[in-house]
Amino acid sequence: MIEFKGVSKNFGRTRALDAVDITFATGKITGLFGPNGAGKSTSLKLITGLNRPDRGEVLLDGRNPMDSKVDIAYLPEIDHLYPWMTIRQAASFVSDFYGDWDGERYKDLLGFLGLDDEMKIGKISKGQRAKTKLLLCTTRRSRYLLLDEPLSGIDILTREQIIQTLIRDFREGEQSIIISTHEISEIEGLVDEVVFLDRGRVRLQGDAEQLREERGMSLVEIMKEAFRDAN
Amino acid sequence: MHYGKDIGGDAMDFDLARPIYQQIIDEYKKKLIRGELRQGDKILSQREYAEKARTNPNTVQRAYREMENMKLVETVRGQGTFVCIAPEQLELIRNEMAGSVIELCVSEMKALGFTEQEIRVRLEQVLVNAKEVITDDRV
Amino acid sequence: MQTSSWRRFSALYSKELRELRPEIVIVVAAAVLICVTMFVKSGTSERDLLVLPIVLLMGLAGFLPFVATFKLLGREWSSNTIYLIMSLPASGELILGAKLAALISQYLLGTLVVIASAVVWLYPHLPELVRSLNSMTGIDMQLAQFIPGIAIAYLLSLTWLFYLISASFLSQLISKLFTRFNGAITLIAFVIILMLGSWLMEISRSFINTSSSINIVGTDVVSGLQQAILFMGINSAIYFIAAGLIMMISILVYNYRIEL
Numbered sequence: 001m002i003e004f005k006g007v008s009k010n011f012g013r014t015r016a017l018d019a020v021d022i023t024f025a026t027g028k029i030t031g032l033f034g035p036n037g038a039g040k041s042t043s044l045k046l047i048t049g050l051n052r053p054d055r056g057e058v059l060l061d062g063r064n065p066m067d068s069k070v071d072i073a074y075l076p077e078i079d080h081l082y083p084w085m086t087i088r089q090a091a092s093f094v095s096d097f098y099g100d101w102d103g104e105r106y107k108d109l110l111g112f113l114g115l116d117d118e119m120k121i122g123k124i125s126k127g128q129r130a131k132t133k134l135l136l137c138t139t140r141r142s143r144y145l146l147l148d149e150p151l152s153g154i155d156i157l158t159r160e161q162i163i164q165t166l167i168r169d170f171r172e173g174e175q176s177i178i179i180s181t182h183e184i185s186e187i188e189g190l191v192d193e194v195v196f197l198d199r200g201r202v203r204l205q206g207d208a209e210q211l212r213e214e215r216g217m218s219l220v221e222i223m224k225e226a227f228r229d230a231n
Numbered sequence: 232m233h234y235g236k237d238i239g240g241d242a243m244d245f246d247l248a249r250p251i252y253q254q255i256i257d258e259y260k261k262k263l264i265r266g267e268l269r270q271g272d273k274i275l276s277q278r279e280y281a282e283k284a285r286t287n288p289n290t291v292q293r294a295y296r297e298m299e300n301m302k303l304v305e306t307v308r309g310q311g312t313f314v315c316i317a318p319e320q321l322e323l324i325r326n327e328m329a330g331s332v333i334e335l336c337v338s339e340m341k342a343l344g345f346t347e348q349e350i351r352v353r354l355e356q357v358l359v360n361a362k363e364v365i366t367d368d369r370v
Numbered sequence: 371m372q373t374s375s376w377r378r379f380s381a382l383y384s385k386e387l388r389e390l391r392p393e394i395v396i397v398v399a400a401a402v403l404i405c406v407t408m409f410v411k412s413g414t415s416e417r418d419l420l421v422l423p424i425v426l427l428m429g430l431a432g433f434l435p436f437v438a439t440f441k442l443l444g445r446e447w448s449s450n451t452i453y454l455i456m457s458l459p460a461s462g463e464l465i466l467g468a469k470l471a472a473l474i475s476q477y478l479l480g481t482l483v484v485i486a487s488a489v490v491w492l493y494p495h496l497p498e499l500v501r502s503l504n505s506m507t508g509i510d511m512q513l514a515q516f517i518p519g520i521a522i523a524y525l526l527s528l529t530w531l532f533y534l535i536s537a538s539f540l541s542q543l544i545s546k547l548f549t550r551f552n553g554a555i556t557l558i559a560f561v562i563i564l565m566l567g568s569w570l571m572e573i574s575r576s577f578i579n580t581s582s583s584i585n586i587v588g589t590d591v592v593s594g595l596q597q598a599i600l601f602m603g604i605n606s607a608i609y610f611i612a613a614g615l616i617m618m619i620s621i622l623v624y625n626y627r628i629e630l
Contacts, residue, residue: 012549029287048457050630070372070459080453082385096381097458099371160285167281172288188247189286209250209290218247 001026002047002144002176006056009042009200016042018200019056026061027173029166029190031208032180033223034197040180041077043197044146047178048074060144070098073142075133077149083122087115087132091139100141105169109135112168113161127158134162138169145177151186163190184220196223203230244284251286255294259303263316264325272314274304378460379468386442386472393434397480400427401487408490417491424488431480435473435531439538442469447546453630462624466539466617473535477528519599526602529609536616537563543623563616570612574605 002024009017017039024030032040045051046058049065060068081090087110095101110117113131121132130150137145147166151159167190170177179187194211196203203226211222245254262268274280277295281288295312298304303324305315340350387394404423411417446452455465492499496513504510541559545552 028289045630050453050456052629069457072457074453074457076450076453076457078450078453080450082451082454083449084388093381093385096377097373097460099373163285164282167285167288168278170288172292185247189245189251189284189290192287192289208287209252209293212248213250216248221248 001061003059004056005059007046007053007058008055009046009051009053015200020200020202022195022202022205024176024178025193026176028192029170029177029179030193030195031184031187031191032178032195032197033182033184035182038197039200040197041148044074044148044178044180047144047146048072071143073137073140073145075137075147075150077152079129081121081132084120086118086120088117090121090132091117091136094136098140102139102141106139109139109165113165127154130154130158131161134165138165141171143175145175147177147179149181150179151181151183159186163187166190184223188219194219196226198227198230203227252290252294252297255291256298259298260324260328263303263314263321264328268314270314270316273311274314276311372459375464379464382460382464382468383471386469387475389442390438390472390476393438394476394479397427397431397434398483401483405487405490420491424484424491428481428484428488431484432477432527434480435477436534436538438473438476439535440542442473443539443542456630462621466621466624470535470617474528474531477531515595519595522599522602522606526606529606529613533567533609533613536613536620540616540620540623543620543628546628570608571605574601574608
């Protein structure tokens with residue numbers, strides 16, 4: 001379980017998060033939705049320990065993010081891999097840090113995603129880079145998987161492969177996945193729970209199926225309505 | 232075994248304004264009513280279904296669990312999930328499904344302001360037209 | 371489930387070494403080229419002229435590791451790989467330690483290769499060198515007597531490098547605490563740390579309490595040499611401690627202050 005307790009975070013004069021309380025349940029896939037600049041990336045960076053809260057605290061099963069790095073697989077929106085490495089070199093580098101690296105699954109995923117691990121990361125297409133990032137995250141049997149805009153700017157076929165990979169390897173009951181995106185429609189069917197963020201505040205959070213049942217609307221429509229009410 | 236034909240599944244097929252687990256159950260009910268799935272047939276595992284329909288595995292799990300409770304299917308540990316439905320139970324969901332489709336139709340028509348008599352006439356008309364189409368096809 | 375510190379350190383260390391490969395290859399290739407030329411031109415006066423490229427290459431081998439500090443650390447930010455590095459279960463000790471170790475390795479490899487080619491160059495000149503030394507000092511010196519001095523001078527150069535690397539790391543990390551003017555802040559912080567360094571030099575001088583300047587020429591050449599060794603030894607120790615402290619501060623800044 002990941003908890004945000006009254007978390008605020010500023011960057012200079014910009015308020016990224018404003019006294020936010022969120023609980024991400026274990027064993028669930030949570031969609032972290034909201035427009036650009038809503039605080040989605042900051043939330044994930046706080047969980048990963050790349051940022052520290054100005055106020056409040058972030059806890060992963062009661063522990064500080066800094067002490068939980070080994071349990072987290074983090075996929076940032078930007079390209080964060082060394083361009084001079086081949087996929088294999090990057091995989092070997094990452095695998096030296098995590099005991100939950102699964103060599104069998106690596107080979108399996110490589111084939112499924114249609115990647116050749118002799119390819120140099122600096123020389124492959126954007127879609128292949130996105131798949132490489134996903135490969136390095138999902139080869140691990142990590143307790144938390146954090147994906148920041150994993151589908152943005154990626155062609156439709158690759159998107160489907162990415163979503164299928166997530167479903168294939170999701171371990172219900174023990175793994176928590178958080179997917180941040182501003183394109184909700186792509187992953188509507190994928191999430192158990194949703195958190196709508198807007199300008200650093202939580203607009204709405206709840207169980208996706210329950211929200212559909214109660215409101216008779218899709219998540220996209222529910223979010224539009226929530227934001228209309230807020231403005 | 233009827234692999235492959237027991238699912239039309241694609242994430243796009245779901246109505247995202249309704250709970251997805253209910254739609255999964257409805258899909259299986261329709262297949263049972265149409266006879267596409269019969270007693271003893273193996274259906275997709277939860278994981279396979281989730282992958283194919285690009286749906287959350289927890290949602291699929293919930294749908295399968297409810298189908299077990301409704302006595303539509305049975306999961307045998309280590310072997311998979313099989314259709315396991317009593318004839319009277321099948322008749323029950325058949326009636327239930329028919330009822331809800333008709334009710335939906337009638338309530339929509341009423342909402343548009345049609346009287347019961349008008350609805351009856353139009354239904355007759357549609358049925359006659361449908362018969363003609365079928366006869367034409369055969370010629 | 372964390373892998374061993376050693377495994378994580380070696381992953382980082384080999385990654386850094388791979389980043390430094392172009393610089394290392396340049397120095398080693400140039401040294402090899404000089405040696406081959408010496409062999410081809412042996413016995414000619416052109417061979418003597420090769421001392422110039424050797425000296426230049428020595429400077430390069432000593433200087434490149436310092437320049438590379440900005441590459442190894444700064445590039446993590448400019449290429450966004452810091453997102454990967456900071457998300458790894460590896461603290462500043464491992465991250466900065468691996469970079470330091472790679473830079474020191476680069477220095478050792480580069481300078482030792484150049485020193486080797488210098489020895490090759492020097493070998494035919496040895497007898498005349500010893501002769502001129504002896505006539506200058508007026509006593510019968512053995513070359514072996516200089517070896518401890520040379521060794522400690524090399525050690526001193528290493529601690530200075532350690533000091534420069536630490537200063538570079540700390541000033542770069544300090545600049546990352548600000549959102550703007552990173553280049554200027556790095557420069558200012560670096561200059562301040564270097565000024566601190568010259569103050570340390572004064573301290574080490576006062577340690578050995580010499581009002582007279584060090585002098586290896588003259589009759590007292592042996593004691594002059596000993597004095598120089600003593601001075602360099604104390605200087606090394608002081609710089610080593612200072613560099614260690616700066617490195618520790620850098621690690622603390624990385625562990626507790628750096629954000630993305």
